Amino acid sequence: xxxxxxxxxxxxxxxxxxxxxxxxxxxxxxxxxxxxxxxxxxxxxxxxxxxxxxxxxxxxxxxxxxxxxxxxxxxxxxxxxxxxxxxxxxxxxxxxxxxxxxxxxxxxxxxxxxxxxxxxxxxxxxxxxxxxxxxxxxxxxxxxxxxxxxxxxxxxxxxxxxxxxxxxxxxxxxxxxxxxxxxxxxxxxxxxxxxxxxxxxxxxxxxxxxxxxxxxxxxxxxxxxxxxxxxxxxxxxxxxxxxxxxxxxxxxxxxxxxxxxxxxxxxxxxxxxxxxxxxxxxxxxxxxxxxxxxxxxxxxxxxxxxxxxxxxxxxxxxxxxxxxxxxxxxxxxxxxxxxxxxxxxxxxxxxxxxxxxxxxxxxxxxxxxxxxxxxxxxxxxxxxxxxxxxxxxxxxxxxxxxxxxxxxxxxxxxxxxxxxxxxxxxxxxxxxxxxxxxxxxxxxxxxxxxxxxxxxxxxxxxxxxxxxxxxxxxxxxxxxxxxxxxxxxxxxxxxxxxxxxxxxxxxxxxxxxxxxxxxxxxxxxxxxxxxxxxxxxxxxxxxxxxxxxxxxxxxxxxxxxxxxxxxxxxxxxxxxxxxxxxxxxxxxxxxxxxxxxxxxxxxxxxxxxxxxxxxxxxxxxxxxxxxxxxxxxxxxxxxxxxxxxxxxxxxxxxxxxxxxxxxxxxxxxxxxxxxxxxxxx
Numbered sequence: 167x168x169x170x171x172x173x174x175x176x177x178x179x180x181x182x183x184x185x186x187x188x189x190x191x192x193x194x195x196x197x198x199x200x201x202x203x204x205x206x207x208x209x210x211x212x213x214x215x216x217x218x219x220x221x222x223x224x225x226x227x228x229x230x231x232x233x234x235x236x237x238x239x240x241x242x243x244x245x246x247x248x249x250x251x252x253x254x255x256x257x258x259x260x261x262x263x264x265x266x267x268x269x270x271x272x273x274x275x276x277x278x279x280x281x282x283x284x285x286x287x288x289x290x291x292x293x294x295x296x297x298x299x300x301x302x303x304x305x306x307x308x309x310x311x312x313x314x315x316x317x318x319x320x321x322x323x324x325x326x327x328x329x330x331x332x333x334x335x336x337x338x339x340x341x342x343x344x345x346x347x348x349x350x351x352x353x354x355x356x357x358x359x360x361x362x363x364x365x366x367x368x369x370x371x372x373x374x375x376x377x378x379x380x381x382x383x384x385x386x387x388x389x390x391x392x393x394x395x396x397x398x399x400x401x402x403x404x405x406x407x408x409x410x411x412x413x414x415x416x417x418x419x420x421x422x423x424x425x426x427x428x429x430x431x432x433x434x435x436x437x438x439x440x441x442x443x444x445x446x447x448x449x450x451x452x453x454x455x456x457x458x459x460x461x462x463x464x465x466x467x468x469x470x471x472x473x474x475x476x477x478x479x480x481x482x483x484x485x486x487x488x489x490x491x492x493x494x495x496x497x498x499x500x501x502x503x504x505x506x507x508x509x510x511x512x513x514x515x516x517x518x519x520x521x522x523x524x525x526x527x528x529x530x531x532x533x534x535x536x537x538x539x540x541x542x543x544x545x546x547x548x549x550x551x552x553x554x555x556x557x558x559x560x561x562x563x564x565x566x567x568x569x570x571x572x573x574x575x576x577x578x579x580x581x582x583x584x585x586x587x588x589x590x591x592x593x594x595x596x597x598x599x600x601x602x603x604x605x606x607x608x609x610x611x612x613x614x615x616x617x618x619x620x621x622x623x624x625x626x627x628x629x630x631x632x633x634x635x636x637x638x639x640x641x642x643x644x645x646x647x648x649x650x651x652x653x654x655x656x657x658x659x660x661x662x663x664x665x666x667x668x669x670x671x672x673x674x675x676x677x678x679x680x681x682x683x684x685x686x687x688x689x690x691x692x693x694x695x696x697x698x699x700x701x702x703x704x705x706x707x708x709x710x711x712x713x714x715x716x717x718x719x720x721x722x723x724x725x726x727x728x729x730x731x732x733x734x735x736x737x738x739x740x741x742x743x744x745x746x747x748x749x750x751x752x753x754x755x756x757x758x759x760x761x762x763x764x765x766x767x768x769x770x771x772x773x774x775x776x777x778x779x780x781x782x783x784x785x786x787x788x789x790x791x792x793x794x795x796x797x798x799x800x801x802x803x804x805x806x807x808x809x810x811x812x813x814x815x816x817x818x819x820x821x822x823x824x825x826x827x828x829x830x831x832x833x834x835x836x837x838x839x840x841x842x843x844x845x846x847x
Contacts, residue, residue, distance in 0.1 A: 212301035213275035216282045219267040219297040229255055243284045244277055280406050289437035326396020328381050339698050344374050344740040356730050357781045364399050377415045380745040391424055403449045407442055414464040418472040422446050430457050453491040469514050483507055499538055512560030530565050542590045558608040561586050595638045602626055605652035614652050642681045648672040655701035660725050664695045675727035685727025691716030699746040707741045
């Protein structure tokens with residue numbers, strides 16, 4: 167608490183409140199006795215009361231204004247209001263000024279707890295950062311001894327291993343599903359039908375998301391964000407941010423960014439609440455930001471090592487240090503006319519784009535962080551549009567530039583920066599067709615392009631290129647494909663050509679190493695395609711968010727295009743593979759595994775065959791068990807049938823229905839007129 171709020175003052179105020187509550191309690195009991203009604207049970211404890219300290223010390227005529235400010239802040243932090251006249255600012259009659267703290271009463275304990283956590287550390291102005299705590303905790307504070315007492319040693323309580331799924335003996339991955347009001351976690355086992363390992367109804371109010379390394383599962387709620395993990399899927403941290411709609415994790419999972427449009431128009435410039443950066447480990451708020459973008463999310467982008475994050479402003483790029491949460495060198499990078507920027511996936515380098523202005527050409531510029539020095543730049547002319555694409559390993563930066571010639575015809579050039587070469591040379595590839603999609607191979611030197619020489623063509627061409635030491639070389643062109651999107655396998659070598667814009671949902675599985683098509687299938691209405699982290703399996707699914715009139719559900723395919731599982735679910739929304747953290751193997755160990763891959767493959771193939779045989783044996787045992795149960799029930803029914811023979815014989819006049827009675831059965835056909843009409847048709 168602040169230094170002006172002494173323990174003596176707390177004890178005095180607590181004593182006064184206790185005396186007032188006792189008087190009210192006695193009055194209620196007396197009144198209830200006269201009215202012959204049961205006494206009203208007073209609220210037990212002070213869990214609904216929040217003590218707010220470090221308020222400005224002001225004269226009596228300004229109390230109402232400060233009370234209105236507090237009420238506005240509290241209303242922003244919670245969708246539920248305080249009790250009527252629930253804000254009590256303590257006033258000292260002797261000095262004629264407030265005491266610097268206040269009590270706020272809420273409708274219940276949960277709301278009080280949520281608001282106290284958000285108020286604690288709230289910056290009212292430069293001189294007043296609020297301290298807030300539940301009034302219930304004052305007893306603990308006032309009972310503290312002046313002398314240090316060594317705490318009792320606590321027994322070790324084992325906690326869930328957050329990366330326990332990586333200890334699975336089978337090389338399988340997990341994925342999450344969201345459909346209707348249910349969320350599920352599954353193992354991807356190609357030998358068994360899909361079966362959840364964890365299910366929960368109403369787990370989220372909006373959507374679910376995995377953190378970048380797969381450690382946490384995030385759920386969204388009206389009060390804020392919650393992260394889950396471990397084998398028991400227990401709650402790990404809660405981040406209170408009322409009305410949150412969008413989230414973003416930093417690449418190393420150290421920070422979480424939440425966005426709530428609730429505060430966009432009435433943000434406090436001294437302590438913004440629209441965008442909040444949280445420390446994931448402690449759950450504490452690092453800093454709040456106002457939103458400067460109307461449509462772009464994420465508003466911040468992060469360096470690969472979580473040391474920096476940045477956002478684009480008018481003629482500036484603001485880079486922040488996560489250690490201090492302040493601007494790098496206490497000022498933004500001024501770049502007049504800057505329109506876009508990207509971080510390198512592996513280095514602290516920012517690529518930014520400046521369009522043409524007057525007689526000045528367009529420019530691509532690379533900046534080193536934290537020095538802010540320009541590494542390299544290139545000027546471009548007659549530019550109508552651009553896109554920047556970093557290769558996942560940070561080896562290349564491709565800038566797709568659409569240029570307009572004198573006859574108003576458009577052609578595209580790819581400016582490819584070799585980031586690992588001396589002085590960062592630039593390769594130029596020109597394609598005269600309209601570019602529909604571009605995608606780098608995550609691992610390697612190849613990229614794929616969907617292009618068409620006719621606008622609106624539903625069967626464009628797909629070309630594969632490789633960046634070689636002597637330039638960019640065309641590998642192969644597939645003509646007239648039903649493709650609109652490109653999906654590379656995470657480990658490279660394979661790609662899915664998907665036609666997501668058409669209702670057919672045509673999928674082609676292409677081996678880029680051998681330059682041959684392995685398979686082609688259709689998933690009607692497919693809206694999304696996603697690879698698992700290993701590149702062995704790929705899923706296509708129809709989300710109700712995109713295609714409400716289709717058969718919602720998902721298919722899991724092998725990398726060759728063989729259908730493994732097909733699942734239909736009503737109101738199906740999300741399918742998300744659980745990401746994997748980077749391998750901890752050294753480069754030497756990885757190279758050793760590559761050299762002995764045949765040995766490992768043979769062992770894994772043997773284990774997979776044993777697992778398949780195990781599944782078949784389980785299936786056979788299940789069938790045998792069902793047949794045995796059926797035969798048992800059948801035998802019981804036959805015995806009951808035989809036992810009822812005498813009774814049936816009596817009912818049939820001396821002959822049982824299953825005995826040969828000598829009767830003959832014949833069929834007689836009778837014709838009958840149902841109706842007649844004289845109307846002519």
